[in-house]
Amino acid sequence: MPILNLNEERNTYLCTMKLFPNTVRGVVQAIDEIFNQNRYADKVIEKTLKSNPKWGARDRAFVAETIYEMVRWWRLINEVSPSKDLYHLFGTYWLLQGNKLPDWREFNGLDAYKIKTKYEKVKDIRALKQSIPDWLDQMGAALLGDKWDEEIDTLNQQASVVIRVNTLKISREELMNRLAQDGIETYSPKGYKDALVLAKRQNIFKNQAFKDGLFEVQDASSQLVAAALEVEPGMRVIDACAGAGGKSLHLAALMENKGRILSMDVEGWKLQNTKLRARRNGVSIIEPRVIEGSKTIKRLNESADRVLLDVPCSGLGVLKRNPDTKWKLSPESIEKVQKMQQEILQNYASMVKPEGLLVYATCSILPSENQLQVEKFLSSEKGKDFELMEDQKVLAHESGFDGFYIAKLKRKAK
Numbered sequence: 001m002p003i004l005n006l007n008e009e010r011n012t013y014l015c016t017m018k019l020f021p022n023t024v025r026g027v028v029q030a031i032d033e034i035f036n037q038n039r040y041a042d043k044v045i046e047k048t049l050k051s052n053p054k055w056g057a058r059d060r061a062f063v064a065e066t067i068y069e070m071v072r073w074w075r076l077i078n079e080v081s082p083s084k085d086l087y088h089l090f091g092t093y094w095l096l097q098g099n100k101l102p103d104w105r106e107f108n109g110l111d112a113y114k115i116k117t118k119y120e121k122v123k124d125i126r127a128l129k130q131s132i133p134d135w136l137d138q139m140g141a142a143l144l145g146d147k148w149d150e151e152i153d154t155l156n157q158q159a160s161v162v163i164r165v166n167t168l169k170i171s172r173e174e175l176m177n178r179l180a181q182d183g184i185e186t187y188s189p190k191g192y193k194d195a196l197v198l199a200k201r202q203n204i205f206k207n208q209a210f211k212d213g214l215f216e217v218q219d220a221s222s223q224l225v226a227a228a229l230e231v232e233p234g235m236r237v238i239d240a241c242a243g244a245g246g247k248s249l250h251l252a253a254l255m256e257n258k259g260r261i262l263s264m265d266v267e268g269w270k271l272q273n274t275k276l277r278a279r280r281n282g283v284s285i286i287e288p289r290v291i292e293g294s295k296t297i298k299r300l301n302e303s304a305d306r307v308l309l310d311v312p313c314s315g316l317g318v319l320k321r322n323p324d325t326k327w328k329l330s331p332e333s334i335e336k337v338q339k340m341q342q343e344i345l346q347n348y349a350s351m352v353k354p355e356g357l358l359v360y361a362t363c364s365i366l367p368s369e370n371q372l373q374v375e376k377f378l379s380s381e382k383g384k385d386f387e388l389m390e391d392q393k394v395l396a397h398e399s400g401f402d403g404f405y406i407a408k409l410k411r412k413a414k
């Protein structure tokens with residue numbers, strides 16, 4: 001029985017897997033880059049896979065998953081490992097999952113019994129068992145109360161792969177059948193009308209249906225955001241923090257590619273990505289626009305039927321897919337991002353027409369980034385023009401998907 005709380009299917013897969021020196025070396029080198037050279041886990045994984053073109057699909061899956069899981073359980077692994085040697089840390093992770101280690105000299109000094117005994121000693125300390133910084137455990141418990149225990153437990157599990165059907169090109173049923181023909185089984189989660197969940201985690205970006213723009217990879221909770229805007233074909237919509245355009249593309253599909261979406265961001269390079277994705281999706285109503293300063297926003301005063309503020313946030317709702325976030329965040333960085341969120345609300349809300357809708361969204365579970373921001377805005381001078389219609393506090397352990405917050409506000413008539 002594995003000690004760590006990982007799903008069964010994955011453990012079966014890993015337990016039957018033999019370790020190979022070259023892939024384990026790949027993992028160890030990647031971990032060195034992530035923690036000792038402070039690189040982003042996803043970038044390091046991408047580079048590792050690229051520089052080892054001879055690895056097969058199974059090797060690639062092993063390397064990518066092991067790196068992610070070691071990042072996720074980093075604090076716990078370090079706590080129970082006999083040393084900080086990277087092979088010892090890998091071996092400790094492997095043993096903690098209930099696997100056996102081969103007889104390699106790199107693993108000398110690792111004793112499964114001692115590791116288990118150490119684990120038993122720390123497992124009642126939540127921050128250690130869940131492998132999170134103390135400050136995060138304290139903040140989570142203070143802000144989420146009883147719900148924190150289950151929430152952090154869920155956020156430490158692997159995310160399922162969810163796709164959003166591009167309804168401009170294909171229906172959900174048709175896509176489901178098409179993927180099934182390629183041996184990819186999916187199911188439709190209840191309550192998410194454009195989503196399909198892959199029965200088994202796998203890399204889907206190489207599939208022809210993706211290249212043909214029939215779907216995008218997007219978590220089910222994230223798909224609730226565009227739906228909250230209640231768009232209609234022909235509307236003028238502003239996605240003010242559009243990034244690479246995930247929500248803009250969804251909005252375009254909901255608008256049947258009729259009307260206009262201004263996809264804005266302060267980072268121009270992200271909008272380049274939006275353009276490419278729009279082409280693949282068969283979307284022509286997106287106009288990317290870089291925010292140069294307050295003038296860009298002022299020129300759009302009262303111009304939009306709908307404004308989406310998918311603001312920068314701590315990302316604590318998406319820890320399942322970005323486990324390194326917890327090692328990069330700090331109370332100070334969260335405070336900084338909260339300040340930015342309030343500024344965006346204050347400065348961008350004016351782009352909504354009277355009687356139009358403003359949607360504020362984050363992929364965070366912290367009330368301080370979510371409902372408290374909306375309350376602060378509504379009680380401010382600029383917020384007096386708006387009223388809260390409804391909000392959704394999506395927790396990972398309740399929804400089964402990412403943690404999100406979505407508030408729908410209406411601008412009052414003049």
Ligand SMILES: C[S@@+](CC[C@H](N)C(=O)[O-])C[C@H]1O[C@@H](n2cnc3c(N)ncnc32)[C@H](O)[C@@H]1O
Nearest residue numbers: 241242243244245246247265266267310311312
């Ligand atoms: C949560 S991400 C958006 C994700 C995107 N909506 C999607 O669905 O893929 C937040 C985005 O806000 C952008 N951003 C940061 N500060 C901003 C600002 N002051 N105004 C507009 N966008 C900003 C970031 O560059 C980032 O792309």
